[in-house]
Amino acid sequence: MVGVSAPPEFLTQLTYLAWNHHEDIVCIDTVRAYTFGPNYFVEVDVVLPEEMPLRRAHDIGESLQNRIEEMDGVERAFVHIDFETAHYPEHAEATRADRERRRAAARATAISPG
Numbered sequence: 001m002v003g004v005s006a007p008p009e010f011l012t013q014l015t016y017l018a019w020n021h022h023e024d025i026v027c028i029d030t031v032r033a034y035t036f037g038p039n040y041f042v043e044v045d046v047v048l049p050e051e052m053p054l055r056r057a058h059d060i061g062e063s064l065q066n067r068i069e070e071m072d073g074v075e076r077a078f079v080h081i082d083f084e085t086a087h088y089p090e091h092a093e094a095t096r097a098d099r100e101r102r103r104a105a106a107r108a109t110a111i112s113p114g
Contacts, residue, residue, distance in 0.1 A: 006033035006040050014068065018044050021064045024052065029085050039075035042068050050083035057081050 029045035061079040068077035
């Protein structure tokens with residue numbers, strides 16, 4: 001079976017592990033785990049201070065990934081590092097704007113003489 005959410009108890013374990021992983025973690029934004037065969041794929045979004053050096057943020061995320069992957073039942077973990085919890089639909093807006101530009105260019109090409 002693929003894509004079925006893990007039970008709440010497992011998600012609570014993951015959240016606790018992530019929150020207590022490092023003192024510089026500001027917030028745990030998202031925790032997801034879903035089936036992949038008999039195990040789980042895990043996704044954790046961690047918020048770190050904006051001014052933190054990239055290498056330090058990377059090391060915190062990578063060590064958290066390794067700790068999660070040591071848990072029984074975890075096939076693979078993905079740790080996303082961010083500096084804020086507000087997630088605007090940047091990708092959706094960019095895609096929509098790009099689509100509108102292409103349509104406008106196609107209309108301009110279709111009606112231009114020559």
